[in-house]
Structures are given as C-alpha cells and as structure tokens.
Amino acid sequence: xxxxxxxxxxxxxxxxxxxxxxxxxxxxxxxxxxxxxxxxxxxxxxxxxxxxxxxxxxxxxxxxxxxxxxxxxxxxxxxxxxxxxxxxxxxxxxxxxxxxxxxxxxxxxxxxxxxxxxxxxxxxxxxxxxxxxxxxxxxxxxxxxxxxxxxxxxxxxxxxxxxxxxxxxxxxxxxxxxxxxxxxxxxxxxxxxxxxxxxxxxxxxxxxxxxxxxxxxxxxxxxxxxxxxxxxxxxxxxxxxxxxxxxxxxxxxxxxxxxxxxxxxxxxxxxxxxxxxxxxxxxxxxxxxxxxx
Amino acid sequence: xxxxxxxxxxxxxxxxxxxxxxxxxxxxxxxxxxxxxxxxxxxxxxxxxxxxxxxxxxxxxxxxxxxxxxxxxxxxxxxxxxxxxxxxxxxxxxxxxxxxxxxxxxxxxxxxxxxxxxxxxxxxxxxxxxxxxxxxxxxxxxxxxxxxxxxxxxxxxxxxxxxxxxxxxxxxxxxxxxxxxxxxxxxxxxxxxxxxxxxxxxxxxxxxxxxxxxxxxxxxxxxxxxxxxxxxxxxxxxxxxxxxxxxxxxxxxxxxxxxxxxxxxxxxxxxxxxxxxxxxxxxxxxxxxxxxxxxxxxxxxxxxxxxxxxxxxxx
Numbered sequence: 266x267x268x269x270x271x272x273x274x275x276x277x278x279x280x281x282x283x284x285x286x287x288x289x290x291x292x293x294x295x296x297x298x299x300x301x302x303x304x305x306x307x308x309x310x311x312x313x314x315x316x317x318x319x320x321x322x323x324x325x326x327x328x329x330x331x332x333x334x335x336x337x338x339x340x341x342x343x344x345x346x347x348x349x350x351x352x353x354x355x356x357x358x359x360x361x362x363x364x365x366x367x368x369x370x371x372x373x374x375x376x377x378x379x380x381x382x383x384x385x386x387x388x389x390x391x392x393x394x395x396x397x398x399x400x401x402x403x404x405x406x407x408x409x410x411x412x413x414x415x416x417x418x419x420x421x422x423x424x425x426x427x428x429x430x431x432x433x434x435x436x437x438x439x440x441x442x443x444x445x446x447x448x449x450x451x452x453x454x455x456x457x458x459x460x461x462x463x464x465x466x467x468x469x470x471x472x473x474x475x476x477x478x479x480x481x482x483x484x485x486x487x488x489x490x491x492x493x494x495x496x497x498x499x500x501x502x503x504x505x506x507x508x509x510x511x512x513x514x515x516x517x518x519x520x521x522x523x524x525x526x527x528x529x530x531x532x533x534x535x536x537x538x539x540x541x542x543x544x545x546x547x548x549x550x551x552x553x554x555x556x557x558x
Numbered sequence: 559x560x561x562x563x564x565x566x567x568x569x570x571x572x573x574x575x576x577x578x579x580x581x582x583x584x585x586x587x588x589x590x591x592x593x594x595x596x597x598x599x600x601x602x603x604x605x606x607x608x609x610x611x612x613x614x615x616x617x618x619x620x621x622x623x624x625x626x627x628x629x630x631x632x633x634x635x636x637x638x639x640x641x642x643x644x645x646x647x648x649x650x651x652x653x654x655x656x657x658x659x660x661x662x663x664x665x666x667x668x669x670x671x672x673x674x675x676x677x678x679x680x681x682x683x684x685x686x687x688x689x690x691x692x693x694x695x696x697x698x699x700x701x702x703x704x705x706x707x708x709x710x711x712x713x714x715x716x717x718x719x720x721x722x723x724x725x726x727x728x729x730x731x732x733x734x735x736x737x738x739x740x741x742x743x744x745x746x747x748x749x750x751x752x753x754x755x756x757x758x759x760x761x762x763x764x765x766x767x768x769x770x771x772x773x774x775x776x777x778x779x780x781x782x783x784x785x786x787x788x789x790x791x792x793x794x795x796x797x798x799x800x801x802x803x804x805x806x807x808x809x810x811x812x813x814x815x816x817x818x819x820x821x822x823x824x825x826x827x828x829x830x831x832x833x834x835x836x837x838x839x840x841x842x843x844x845x846x847x848x849x850x851x852x853x854x855x856x857x858x859x860x861x862x863x864x865x866x867x868x869x870x871x872x873x
Contacts, residue, residue, distance in 0.1 A: 284694040290752065335753050338697050339713055344755065376763055403755020407763050410755065456665050456756055463863070464797055469666065503629065504668040505674070532670045533694065 268541050269308055272297055275534060276315055280322035282534045290336045291326060294319055295348035296538035299552045302356075303545040311396025316356075317381045320423035323349050324362050332370035344413035346370050347420035351553065354423040367424045368503045370417055371432050398443035398459075399436070411447055411457035411472045414440050420552045441483060444476050447532035453494035470498035474510025481517035481554045492518050505529035516550050575599060583846050583848055584595070586814035587611065590822070590852040591806045593787050600644030600806075604783060607808045609654050610850060613723070613781055616653035621721035622646060625729045625785075626661045627796060629675045634788045634800050636672075636746035637729045639681035639784045646682055650872060659685070660717055661693030662747050664757045690717045693751035696787035700776055706835045707768035709760075713753045715774065726812065730819055731801060734864040735766050737830050739795050740816040741782035745773040760841050767832040774812060774836060782815040783808040786822065791861035798864075805857050813837070814847040819858050824860030826872040 275282055275297075281289025282297045289557025290498040298319040301312040326333055326349075333349040350366040353359040362432030376382060378399045401417040418440050421433045447457040453468025454476040460466050473495050480488055495515050502508040510527055515522060531537040542549040566768060589607050593600065622645055624637035634786060642659065649657045659682070663669055669691040679685045695715035702711055728744035737741060746769075749758040761769040773781075784807040791801035807824060809815040813836045817827035827833050827844060836842055863870060 284691075284752070289695050290694075292752065315730070340699070341751055344747050345755070361613065396710040402759065404753070407755070407759035410759065413755065441832070458757070464793070471666075471668065494644065506668055530670070532691075 268332075268544075269301075269304060269312070272300060272314065272534070272537055272541065275316055276318065280318035281326075282319075284533045284535065288337060289322065291323070291333050291345040292335060292348060293534035294322060294353040295345065296535045296542075298352040300312075300538035300541040300545075303542050303549050303552050305545065320353060320356055320359055320413055323353060324359060327362055327365065331365035331367075332367070333342065341405065343405070344401060344416060347401070347413065348534060349414035350420040351416070351423060360427075362424075363424060364427050364429070367421065367427065367429050367433070370401070370420065371436060373403050373405060373417075377408045398446055399439050400443035400447075401440070409443060409457070411444065412455045412475055414443055414457070414477045415472075418444075418479040423555065427554070441480060444479060445487070448491060451494050451526055452488075452490035453498060454491075467497070468494060470495075470502040470507030471504065471510045473498055473503075474507065474512070474514035477514030478510065478517055478553055485518060488518070490510055492520060496520060496522065498555055502529075505531050505536045508534070509543045513539075513542045513550060513553060517554055548556070562615050567592055583843070584659060585835075585848050586809060586842070586846050587848045588807060588809035588811075588814050588818040589850045590818060590854060590857060591808075592804055592852055592857065593640055594804055596787060597703070598636055598642040600641060600841035601647045602649035603806055604645050605651060607783065607806075608648065611775045611810055613652075615649055615723070617655045618722035619656045619720070620649045620654040620658070620723045620725060621718060622649070622657065622659045622725045622727055623718075623744060623747060624659065624661055624665050624678075624679075624727040624749065625739075626672055626676055628663075628665065629672065632800075633673075634729060634731070634790045635796055636676045637727050638788065641787070642678060642727060644703040645725065645783060646688070647753055649725070657688065657818070658717065658721070660690040660692050660695075660715070662695075662715070662749065662751055664746060664751070667693060667751060667756050668796070668798075673753055690715075692718065693756075695750060695752075697750050697753055702772050702776065703729075704839075705768070706771040706839065707752055707761075707764035709764045709769065709772060712772075712776065713750060715750050718748050718777070722779060724780045726780060726782040727781070728779065728784055729790065730784050730805075730807070730823065731790035732792060732798055732823070732861055732864050732867070734793055734795070734867075735762075736799075736832060737863070737867055738816070738820055738825055740784055740819045741780075741812040742770050742774050742816050743834060745770070745777065748773065748777075768834060770832040771835040771839065775839075776841035780812055781808070781810050782812050784815060784819055786819065789823075789861070791823075791863075793864050797861065799862075801859070801861055803859050805852070805855070811844045813842055817818055818849065818854060821854045821872065823873050824855050824858065825863070825870045829870045844858070 281294040332346040353363045400414035449468040451471035669779040692715040726741040733739040786803045786805040789803040790798040792798040820827040
C-alpha cells in the first residue's frame with residue numbers, strides 16, 4: 266500500500282504527475298495512470314478519484330492534431346502519444362480521444378523511411394534490411410528508434426478493434442520487423458542505432474525488455490536468443506527501469522525472473538509506477554498487452 | 559608649411575583608411591596545462607585557470623556540464639568523476655553562489671544510475687542534491703537567429719538557461735561523425751531527452767556540425783575545461799580506446815578551446831566542419847587563438863582517428 270499511497274501523494278493539483286519535481290508532464294502521468302489502473306480490487310477503490318483526474322488531465326492535454334506533447338511548454342505532438350493511448354485504453358468515455366491519438370500515431374514514421382531518404386540510400390548503396398522497415402521516432406522529423414517503436418506497437422495493439430484496424434495490422438507487422446532488424450550482436454536491443462561491420466555495441470536491459478514486450482505473441486523460435494539475452498540482463502539490470510521492463514518483456518514469453526523489489530532506487534515517477542505495474546502481476550502485464558496476445 | 563601634393567594626399571588617405579578599418583583582432587586565450595593523472599592537484603589547477611582567465615565567479619550561479627554517456631568500467635567515455643569533483647570544489651572556493659552539475663545523457667535515460675556507475679556519487683558528497691537531470695528538466699523554446707542547421711528553435715532546459723555561467727567539462731575524444739567531441743559538442747547533453755528522446759536524433763537530422771554551431775550561439779556565457787588526461791582515440795565517442803594525453807585545456811571561447819585540443823590530438827582544426835561554420839558566422843579565426851601555459855607542440859600527441867577520418871590529420 267505504501268508505494269501506491271506515495272504515488273497518489275505525488276499527484277499534482279492539476280491531476281498530472283511530474284517526473285520528480287516541477288510541473289506535470291505527459292509521460293509520468295501516463296505511467297502513473299497505468300499503475301493506478303493496475304491496482305487490484307480493494308486498492309483500486311481508493312484510486313478512482315485519482316484515475317479520473319489523471320484521465321481528465323490527459324484529455325485536456327490532447328492537441329488538435331490528435332497527439333500529445335511531452336509537457337506544457339512544448340508545442341509539438343511526440344512519441345508520448347503512444348503512452349497516452351495506452352493509459353486511456355478501454356477507459357469508459359475516452360474511446361474517441363484514444364482513437365484520435367491512433368490517427369496521429371499512424372501518420373508518423375521514422376524520417377529514414379521518407380521517399381527522399383530511401384532514394385539517397387539507394388543512390389549511395391547503403392540500403393540494408395535494417396533500413397527497410399518502418400518504426401516510430403521520438404520526435405517527428407527524426408529517425409525511428411526501439412523505444413518509441415515498441416510503445417507505438419503496444420498502443421496500437423490495444424486499439425485493434427477500431428476503425429483503424431487494417432492499418433494497425435500492417436504497421437505493427439512492419440514495426441516488429443523493424444525491431445528484429447535493429448538487434449545488437451548479442452541479440453538484445455540498445456537504443457536502436459545502426460552500426461558498422463566490425464562494431465559490437467552491447468544491448469541495454471531496459472530497451473531489451475520493452476522490445477520483448479512489443480514482440481509478445483511472435484514466434485519464440487525467432488527471438489529465442491533475444492529472450493536469453495533478456496534473461497542474462499535480468500541478473501543485473503542496473504536500474505529499476507531496466508528491471509521492470511525486463512520482467513514485463515520476459516513474462517509475455519513465459520519467463521519469470523525472481524522479483525527483487527527494493528533492489529534499485531526509484532528516482533522518477535516513471536520508475537516508481539513501472540515497479541508497481543510489475544508487482545501487480547498479470548494485471549501489470551495487461552496494462553501493455555491484452556491477455557489474448 | 560608643407561602642402562600635400564595629389565600623390566601624397568591619395569597615399570595619406572589610403573593609410574588613414576586602412577588604419578581606420580583595421581580593428582584589433584580579438585584574442586582568445588586558451589590554457590594548456592599538463593596533468594600526469596587524476597591524482598595531481600586538480601582543484602588547484604582549476605582555481606589557477608579561473609584566476610588566469612579572470613572568470614567572474616563570485617556570487618554567480620554556475621552550471622557544470624560534464625560528459626556522461628555510458629556505463630564504462632575502465633573506458634574513458636565519461637568525464638572523470640575526480641575531474642568533475644575538482645571543478646565543483648574550485649568553483650565553490652572561487653565564491654560561486656550556487657554550483658550545479660547537470661547532464662542529459664544521449665543514449666540511456668537512467669541518468670542517476672549512469673552517474674553512480676561513473677563514480678560521481680562517491681566523488682561528490684550529496685551528489686544528488688547538486689545534480690539536475692537535464693533530460694527531465696522544465697523547458698523553454700529558444701529561437702535560433704540565422705541558424706546554421708535547419709532548426710528554427712530548440713526546447714532547452716530551464717536550469718541551463720537560468721545559469722550565469724555554463725561550464726562545459728567534456729572528455730577529450732575522437733568522434734565517428736564529426737572528428738572530435740570536445741567543449742562544443744558536449745552541449746548536445748543540454749538537449750532534453752524528455753522532449754526529443756534518446757538519442758536526441760533531431761540534431762543528427764538537422765546536421766550534427768550545424769547543430770553544434772547553433773547550440774554554441776544559444777549559450778553566450780560559457781567557459782570550458784576539457785578533461786584531456788585520459789582521453790579516447792579511435793572509434794569514439796563510445797567504442798574507442800584509451801589514450802593518455804595528460805592535459806587540461808581551458809578557456810572562455812569554446813571554438814578556440816576545441817581548436818587547441820584538435821592541435822594537441824593531431825587533428826587539423828581547419829578541417830573540422832563545425833569550427834569552420836563558427837568561423838564563417840562570427841569571423842573568428844584560428845590565428846586569434848593565444849596559448850597560456852604549455853605550447854601545443856610540447857603536448858602534441860597524435861590520436862588514432864575514427865575510420866574514414868584520416869583526412870583530418872594535421873600535416
């Protein structure tokens with residue numbers, strides 16, 4: 266209960282959450298809302314008011330284009346739109362808002378997949394399998410990366426029954442191919458940059474975890490080495506964020522590393538909320554991935 | 559009374575015109591100091607630098623911006639924590655009203671864990687109380703006047719915008735995209751990941767060299783102190799290998815500091831594109847740089863360059 270109460274206490278008067286101090290930002294608000302929604306029956310009763318206030322905060326912060334900006338001072342919809350869709354997913358009264366977010370998300374793609382970028386790579390002979398699939402950028406106008414692509418996949422999979430269903434299927438399939446093509450030599454994931462022959466960049470626990478989560482339901486034989494890499498990272502994830510994403514990512518592939526609550530300090534609301542989501546067990550997993558997957 | 563003839567008058571006018579149009583070139587002083595390793599009196603060295611450059615510190619809010627990139631047991635990727643701690647103590651001793659350490663790592667968002675692994679918690683007492691994660695800071699939009707890149711503006715962290723003096727504390731490294739990463743490139747860490755992501759890829763698409771030049775323009779009150787004691791050569795800034803250069807390089811004009819570092823590293827600063835951009839924009843010239851302390855040639859130690867960058871080698 267103490268973790269839950271701490272999270273409730275950190276909710277700001279406007280209904281959102283800050284990363285740690287200062288004003289409300291979209292990302293911590295989404296993670297906090299997801300964590301509150303994961304709380305089990307008796308505990309969820311005390312969260313209801315906070316959930317409503319957080320959802321209203323997100324609804325107010327949706328931009329005209331359907332996306333969300335990271336913070337109040339930022340006049341641009343970005344990758345946090347995926348998190349807002351996830352946080353509002355299946356919440357009564359917010360279906361249209363989430364669907365407008367999906368519309369914005371589907372219109373985004375990594376800049377490297379633009380027509381001119383493809384022409385330039387073709388001309389220079391640098392086209393590879395790692396540049397042939399479409400993912401999502403952190404910020405419009407930039408290339409696609411592992412984390413925003415993974416979050417977009419998770420958000421879209423939660424919205425498969427809406428009017429965008431056919432487009433979602435195609436984008437998710439291609440985005441998963443993007444993830445598979447951006448693996449490091451150890452078969453895990455780092456931030457997702459391309460690397461030259463001979464370079465051996467190492468994967469990160471947190472990005473390996475989130476990518477495994479986004480690959481829920483895919484054929485395990487294709488990602489067996491990635492799962493094993495995730496299990497290795499789970500022995501020393503270096504941060505609560507890495508620990509949480511790995512647990513979520515491995516759990517959807519039938520692996521469950523032992524919990525180690527309190528091992529890592531939680532510096533931000535994101536980390537605190539993710540830790541709570543993990544500890545809520547199956548419900549935590551369902552924050553991101555439907556049981557049917 | 560001597561009367562000027564026409565020829566004398568024309569000659570006299572030419573001399574007068576030339577004299578009037580020849581403003582003295584600005585001189586940008588750069589200190590080059592030998593430091594064998596991190597056990598030397600680095601606090602003393604930084605204090606000496608601040609005195610030598612007459613840096614106005616008393617009563618000011620100072621922001622130290624080290625280079626914190628990756629978990630790197632043994633690899634010289636990050637600014638050495640002892641070096642950061644020395645700068646922190648020296649600015650405090652020089653009478654700064656506040657000294658903050660701030661960074662926004664570009665690849666990993668687990669900043670505090672990176673800082674801990676880099677040794678900053680053990681090197682600096684109550685580190686978390688004086689540290690700001692710039693990736694998660696409040697931001698304001700700053701327009702870029704006549705940008706070199708295609709960016710019209712950037713969201714920047716309020717902590718960096720509000721300081722009186724921004725002190726870049728980079729690690730001296732080669733870089734596989736721009737040749738060298740020094741005082742100016744270190745400012746990429748000011749870009750908030752909370753807005754632009756990890757990595758801050760918008761800068762890459764806007765042109766890395768061009769973005770370096772634009773960021774320099776957005777922060778006019780700077781001082782730079784480069785950790786060139788254990789540096790990185792080869793495929794930097796992450797996959798390179800250690801290079802003992804044994805120097806600290808400092809000054810109040812970042813392009814001059816970077817140009818000096820390049821010369822020490824065996825890189826021709828005239829071939830570094832971002833320095834060329836600054837030169838075109840501000841009129842700064844390499845010949846405006848003046849050295850204090852060691853002569854560049856006495857500490858010159860050629861670095862292995864990243865693959866494909868041999869063209870930058872100083873002749």
